[in-house]
Amino acid sequence: MKFKIMVCIKQVPSSTEIKIDPVTNTLMREGAENIINPFDVYAIEEGVRIRERLADIPELETETVAVTMGPPQSEKILREAISLGADKAVLLSDRSFAGSDTLATSRVLSAAAKKISDVKIIICGKQSMDGDTGQVGPEVAQLLGFPFIGYVSEVRSLDNKKILLKQLKEKKYDIIEAQLPVVISVLKEINNPRIPGLKNMMKAKNASIETWGIKELMIDASKVGLDGSATRVVKIFKHEINSNTKMISSDLKAQIDEIYKEIFTYDKN
Amino acid sequence: MSYFYTEEQEMIIDICNRIVREKINPVRSQLDEDEIFPTEILSEIGRSDLFRLFIPEKWDGMGTGILEVCIATEILSKGCLGVATSYAASGLGFLPILISGSDEQKDRYLPSLASGGKIAAFGLTEADAGSDAGSIKTKAKLEGSNYILNGTKQWITNGGEADIYSVFAVTDESKGIRGASAFIVEKDFEGFSFGKKEKKLGIRASATRELVFENCIVPKENLIGKEGMGFIIAMKTLDKSRPAVGAQAVGVAQAALEEALCYSKIRKQFGQAISSFQAIQHMLAEMATNTEAARQLVYHAAKAVDSELKESSRLSAMAKFFASDVAMKVTTDAVQILGGYGYMRDYPVEKMMRDAKITQIYEGTNQIQKNVIALDLIKNGF
Numbered sequence: 001m002k003f004k005i006m007v008c009i010k011q012v013p014s015s016t017e018i019k020i021d022p023v024t025n026t027l028m029r030e031g032a033e034n035i036i037n038p039f040d041v042y043a044i045e046e047g048v049r050i051r052e053r054l055a056d057i058p059e060l061e062t063e064t065v066a067v068t069m070g071p072p073q074s075e076k077i078l079r080e081a082i083s084l085g086a087d088k089a090v091l092l093s094d095r096s097f098a099g100s101d102t103l104a105t106s107r108v109l110s111a112a113a114k115k116i117s118d119v120k121i122i123i124c125g126k127q128s129m130d131g132d133t134g135q136v137g138p139e140v141a142q143l144l145g146f147p148f149i150g151y152v153s154e155v156r157s158l159d160n161k162k163i164l165l166k167q168l169k170e171k172k173y174d175i176i177e178a179q180l181p182v183v184i185s186v187l188k189e190i191n192n193p194r195i196p197g198l199k200n201m202m203k204a205k206n207a208s209i210e211t212w213g214i215k216e217l218m219i220d221a222s223k224v225g226l227d228g229s230a231t232r233v234v235k236i237f238k239h240e241i242n243s244n245t246k247m248i249s250s251d252l253k254a255q256i257d258e259i260y261k262e263i264f265t266y267d268k269n
Numbered sequence: 270m271s272y273f274y275t276e277e278q279e280m281i282i283d284i285c286n287r288i289v290r291e292k293i294n295p296v297r298s299q300l301d302e303d304e305i306f307p308t309e310i311l312s313e314i315g316r317s318d319l320f321r322l323f324i325p326e327k328w329d330g331m332g333t334g335i336l337e338v339c340i341a342t343e344i345l346s347k348g349c350l351g352v353a354t355s356y357a358a359s360g361l362g363f364l365p366i367l368i369s370g371s372d373e374q375k376d377r378y379l380p381s382l383a384s385g386g387k388i389a390a391f392g393l394t395e396a397d398a399g400s401d402a403g404s405i406k407t408k409a410k411l412e413g414s415n416y417i418l419n420g421t422k423q424w425i426t427n428g429g430e431a432d433i434y435s436v437f438a439v440t441d442e443s444k445g446i447r448g449a450s451a452f453i454v455e456k457d458f459e460g461f462s463f464g465k466k467e468k469k470l471g472i473r474a475s476a477t478r479e480l481v482f483e484n485c486i487v488p489k490e491n492l493i494g495k496e497g498m499g500f501i502i503a504m505k506t507l508d509k510s511r512p513a514v515g516a517q518a519v520g521v522a523q524a525a526l527e528e529a530l531c532y533s534k535i536r537k538q539f540g541q542a543i544s545s546f547q548a549i550q551h552m553l554a555e556m557a558t559n560t561e562a563a564r565q566l567v568y569h570a571a572k573a574v575d576s577e578l579k580e581s582s583r584l585s586a587m588a589k590f591f592a593s594d595v596a597m598k599v600t601t602d603a604v605q606i607l608g609g610y611g612y613m614r615d616y617p618v619e620k621m622m623r624d625a626k627i628t629q630i631y632e633g634t635n636q637i638q639k640n641v642i643a644l645d646l647i648k649n650g651f
Contacts, residue, residue: 195287198318198331201280 002118003054003160005064007047008109008140009040009081011074012130020236036077039125041084042186045193047123048085050155060160063087065116069097069108075209082204083196090116094213099226102131106139108224111217113144121163122183126151134185141183149176150185272568277333278340284317285344293348300351300474301620304466306430307352307474314345314356315385323360324367328379334575335509339516339567346520347527350624351474353520355388357513358426358475361632362389364506365435365451369494374453378433390431392422392454392480393503400637402437403446403500407482409438414489416440416452418460418482426631428478429463432456436480437503440496449499453491460485471623507632508582509574515567515588518596518628522560525596525603525621529553532607532616549606556599563592583645590638593628600625 013032036044047064054062066081068074069092078089092108100108113119122141127134134150141148153173154166163182167174196204214221222228248258274282292310300307314320322337324330331337338360346353363382366374381387398405407420418438425434434454441448454461464479494502530553533544543549570588573581600622604611611618629635 195284195291195313195317197316198277198280198284198321201284202277205276 001060001160003060003062004116004119005047005050005062006113006116006119006122007040007043007064007066007081007086008122008124008136009044009066009068009077010037010125010128010130011035011068011070011077012037012128034073034076036080037125037128037130039127039129039186039188041125041193042188042190043123043125044081044084044086045191046155046186047121048194049191050121050123050158051087053155053158054160057160065090065119067092067109067112067116069093069100069105069112072211078209079204079207080196082207083201084193085196085200089207089209091209091211092213092217093211094224096214096221096225099229100224101229101231102133102135102139103230104224104228106136106143107219107228108217109136110140110143111219112212113140115212115217120160120180120182122146122181124183124185126185126187137183137185144181144183146181146183147178148183148185149178151187152184153187153189155190274340278337281319281322281337281341282344284319285341288313288317289344289348293345293352297349297352297474298614298617298620300349302473302614304468304473306476307349307355308430310352311355311359311388312385319356320359320385320388321383323363324379324383328375329383330379334571335512336568336571336575339512339571342513343516343520343523343564343567346517347524349474350517350521350621350627351472353517354472354475354627355427355430357510357517358390359388359431360513361391361506361510362427362431362433362435364509365391365493365502366453368505368509369451369498369502370453373490374493378453382433387432388427388430389433389435390425390427390480391506392425392428392434392436394423394425395421396423400634402503403449405437405439405449407436407438408442409440409450409452409487411440411489416487416489416492418452418454418485418487420482421464422480422482424467424477425480426475426477428476428480429466430476434480435493435506436482437499438482440499444497446500447497449503450496451493451499451502452487453493454482454485454487458485458487470626471620472627508585511585511589511632511638512567512571512574514628514632515563515570515585515592518589518592518625519560519564519567521621521625521628522556522563522592522596522599525600525618525625526553526556526560528616528618528621529556529603529606532610536607543606552602552606556602559595560599563588563595567592579649580645583642583649586633586638586641586645589628589632590635590642593625593635596625596628597622 011034014035051062051064054060064086066078066086066089072093075091081089092112124137138148149165149167151168152165153168156164162179164177167176248255292313319341321331322333326332342353342357366378382389393402395405409416409418436452436454437449439448440450460483462481464481467477533549534542536543567588570584573584603618604622607616607618610616
């Protein structure tokens, strides 16, 4: 039986001091070195650990596959994923992917999961350092019809059918059991990523990395890229964080009304 | 600075730098202060395939040379010489198996040592046999299918922590130096125990203990090579391992130099950075020049060992003695440049100075190295 673990990683600019182009409202990436999104390093490590934990199950062929969608130079972070222990890596790259929002990106990633086949666990970092949305994981799960469990801080146990996870909620942890396949997003506290070994670094250097575009993934060009995106970036601005928690407790209808009011009067406050 | 490293060597440097930055530096002062053996760091070093450097691919190694071992050791020593010593001492422990062991012994022991799953130690020194290694008293007597070992080894690095020990014992007292033999002793063999952990001036993260053999039963097949080859095996091992002691010295010297340079640019006296004073500048220049010269000699000796050149024994001894003297001088000067701060445990240079001292002593004192060099000169010339 085949059991594949797909790890979704993203190339991000290394600096946290990225400037915003005031004309186009997009991130100015020029000059910044590209790295693996730091949260995704924990996803890779967990993907490798899960494979190692399954090694004792007889006749289970396990493989950890790192996947990224991005321009051809994203190959660099895929090689780094192999040096960190991934068995294989696939680059999802096509001109028509350019400008994809999280939904369009999720369509590409879910098509990749289908093409990889036998994917039992998809692991994402909790969010990207540049976009910060944390939406891709849940959207991939939705498109594939898999359950999604976010903010996982521990994989308590797993076998080839189910997984037991510890999930961080706002002020508590939940212990959740899920049937596979599943999509999870992981927190930094889940593990302590290893330092790449020399063998894996050599393997990474020589690995052949496949590139899949719309043809290989059999997706409609209108469903990806800017055309396939449900959102547009209208404006980017520096946000002052002002966190206020308001507890609402009354009957369900009143709660909904209250939340509705809060959301639609937010700008005025 | 470019050292014309190969791509593989660059990768080794990259890995070691990460281990130093992420795993060693944050805990080194605590390991020193509390004398904690770095079990977790050695596991990380094992996972990073650095023990594989010593070992041919046939036994799950990477099949690289002593030069690569030296490069790894140099970088790890920049972080903590105690950790680097524990790493290098495992290599020293399994070199006798690698050099003179049978294929069966190699199959049995090398793969787990290559992965770092097990670590090794080298047991030669005794209370009355240090520089005079030929006068060891530990005895091994063949009884049926086992050798029975009796005696005590002293100051054994990784003692009590290692799983596999290369132990040297006398099998024929009438033959003097040619009556010694080498054995592979596993930690849990009957009659094998350990003395107390020694308190040391430096390299306090490393473990140093006595090995005590009281009718210790060692299977006959654990004899390395043949009876009487012990001393030759020990000398061949030390010829190969000496450049790595030189590399430890270069690493700790480089680390002290970097600390001193950094401090001299920040520390202000008389209204200016102390790096603007010629007295400090000349110290830094000498420290850098000597460290660089030591590094070149270590690399050259390592290449000579890897190429099995006839002068490799002489060059190894030169590299060990020169680099360790440099390390002592450079670390002492670094403490001087940092002044009162350098003497305090809040800064890492006093530890580097304490650590550096051992490189002049272990794996053959520098005086013994000079004997090796002089005898080789007189016997073989140039």
